[in-house]
Amino acid sequence: xxxxxIEAGGTKFVCSVMDEFNETKDRCVxxxxxxxxxxxxxxxxxxxxxIESLGVGAFGPIDLNVKSDxxxxxxxxxKKEWKDFPLLDELKRIIGVPVAVDTDVNAACxxxxxxxxxxxxxSAMYITIGTGVGAGFVKDDEVFKGVTHPEMGxxxxxxxxxxxxxxxxxxxxxxxxxxxxxxxxxKRTGIKGADISVDDPVWETVAHYIAEALVNYTLVxxxxxxxxxxxxMKQAHLYPLIRTEFKKILNDYIEIxxxxxxxxxxxxxxxxxxxxxAALSKDIRG
Amino acid sequence: xxxxxIEAGGTKFVCSVMDEFNETKDRCVxxxxxxxxxxxxxxxxxxxxxIESLGVGAFGPIDLNVKSDxxxxxxxxxKKEWKDFPLLDELKRIIGVPVAVDTDVNAACxxxxxxxxxxxxxSAMYITIGTGVGAGFVKDDEVFKGVTHPEMGxxxxxxxxxxxxxxxxxxxxxxxxxxxxxxxxxKRTGIKGADISVDDPVWETVAHYIAEALVNYTLVxxxxxxxxxxxxMKQAHLYPLIRTEFKKILNDYIEIxxxxxxxxxxxxxxxxxxxxxAALSKDIRG
Numbered sequence: 001x002x003x004x005x006i007e008a009g010g011t012k013f014v015c016s017v018m019d020e021f022n023e024t025k026d027r028c029v030x031x032x033x034x035x036x037x038x039x040x041x042x043x044x045x046x047x048x049x050x051i052e053s054l055g056v057g058a059f060g061p062i063d064l065n066v067k068s069d070x071x072x073x074x075x076x077x078x079k080k081e082w083k084d085f086p087l088l089d090e091l092k093r094i095i096g097v098p099v100a101v102d103t104d105v106n107a108a109c110x111x112x113x114x115x116x117x118x119x120x121x122x123s124a125m126y127i128t129i130g131t132g133v134g135a136g137f138v139k140d141d142e143v144f145k146g147v148t149h150p151e152m153g154x155x156x157x158x159x160x161x162x163x164x165x166x167x168x169x170x171x172x173x174x175x176x177x178x179x180x181x182x183x184x185x186x187k188r189t190g191i192k193g194a195d196i197s198v199d200d201p202v203w204e205t206v207a208h209y210i211a212e213a214l215v216n217y218t219l220v221x222x223x224x225x226x227x228x229x230x231x232x233m234k235q236a237h238l239y240p241l242i243r244t245e246f247k248k249i250l251n252d253y254i255e256i257x258x259x260x261x262x263x264x265x266x267x268x269x270x271x272x273x274x275x276x277x278a279a280l281s282k283d284i285r286g
Numbered sequence: 287x288x289x290x291x292i293e294a295g296g297t298k299f300v301c302s303v304m305d306e307f308n309e310t311k312d313r314c315v316x317x318x319x320x321x322x323x324x325x326x327x328x329x330x331x332x333x334x335x336x337i338e339s340l341g342v343g344a345f346g347p348i349d350l351n352v353k354s355d356x357x358x359x360x361x362x363x364x365k366k367e368w369k370d371f372p373l374l375d376e377l378k379r380i381i382g383v384p385v386a387v388d389t390d391v392n393a394a395c396x397x398x399x400x401x402x403x404x405x406x407x408x409s410a411m412y413i414t415i416g417t418g419v420g421a422g423f424v425k426d427d428e429v430f431k432g433v434t435h436p437e438m439g440x441x442x443x444x445x446x447x448x449x450x451x452x453x454x455x456x457x458x459x460x461x462x463x464x465x466x467x468x469x470x471x472x473k474r475t476g477i478k479g480a481d482i483s484v485d486d487p488v489w490e491t492v493a494h495y496i497a498e499a500l501v502n503y504t505l506v507x508x509x510x511x512x513x514x515x516x517x518x519m520k521q522a523h524l525y526p527l528i529r530t531e532f533k534k535i536l537n538d539y540i541e542i543x544x545x546x547x548x549x550x551x552x553x554x555x556x557x558x559x560x561x562x563x564a565a566l567s568k569d570i571r572g
Contacts, residue, residue, distance in 0.1 A: 146409060146508020147408070147508050147510045148540060148541075150505060151505045151540055154505050154539060155502040155505050156443060156535075157443075158445060158459075172537060174444045215441075217506065219438055219441050220436055220438050220441060220506050222431070222435070223433065224433045249442075251457050254434060
């Protein structure tokens, strides 16, 4: 039995065919171009594989309100050619199998929850810090959705005394994405994150703001684990800095047994998205 | 068929006996004293009413982790006599019927969700702003719980430029409770909220911070409605101020169809807690 999965990102689509044990049978990476060109390549990849269903973790914003007329449609994205593109309906039509769709971060969260860093707990958040900041939440094996999908990367945090950097988000001053994303770090320092030395004090600032966001998420969602991934977190020295700041800010208000396991790195390398998409697909097959 | 409900607050216990149509059959208010004295009066009230089950919305922090050995026990409260008091087990023992317990704000949220200001939607938050700030969240008719109950009243928000007030919360500088609770308003102005004139600029500050918190809750939980109650919100002129600030801060990042119905006052007067407690009680009866 074969399952299809797509991590549909703004720069690339990772397509995968897996068996029921999550074993990858085939895989390809497609550059994200215009919708019709991208989907032509997607069809081309899947046509040789008799998949029974397809799961998609998509970039967004995407309409995930099942009651809505535009369920599964990409909404107001800066990628103009994709704006209002009915991704779910088009994939159903061209692949001809049942398709499940969720956000990229929800899919990644489900992947880590079922097979990765949160396999042993009942609820977890997955946060990606890269070009943007996004987060998903899974509880009791179910992806959390509100009336629309959460936009947790845009919560605002308390600013550090004396920090005059106004953030890089065009929508909100001092939202977490505008303070800790890759572009935000580059805007603040004038240097790409990967080129900034490990002992540069900017990492303490970044860790502090990430910790402020984690404290807010903790107080609202109370997950059993928080997994942080994404390009910025390739700077592995950030993890201990974040944990230290987190403890300082939370100030024992909620008991967290062990902050080392509470705030952790992903276990599925960069595959949580596609593995989670496959999990979504298995779920609609029932 | 009779149902028992208790809104177990830090200053008073409101006990109620209702029929299956939420009709109140009897009711009493007990001052919160030492646990044994308070519960003696509770037993005294219920002994004449053959209730089939009891629901309790309790002050806290209370352990709501069903897997925990101290499930239903009041934890680290400043009310010393209640610290480590096994409220759930004691009520079961002395009343002799099945007892369901949740936080006061979760119960209140469930009350407004089923019978009040959120009767027509699938998810809602209830926030109380009074001596403290607390919030509950109900989605698809179920009270939301993480690994412990949320402490949403302690999230931190972006500070207004030039605001040097450090908040009144002993745990966290600039958490929302420390900025907008009754005691916070009094600490900031030197005047009790009820005595501050409606056109005093402090209300704009308070509305701004409440709106900052609502934006963060919205981005994380995406509820369909937010209901704000509690003593501070008796200042009804706050509602339009909060809505205006909310729109300004969210800056259209998430589409909210109608902010007038999205942010609203409770409908159950001060009875959402006890009505929600009765709802909890009906649920365990099945």
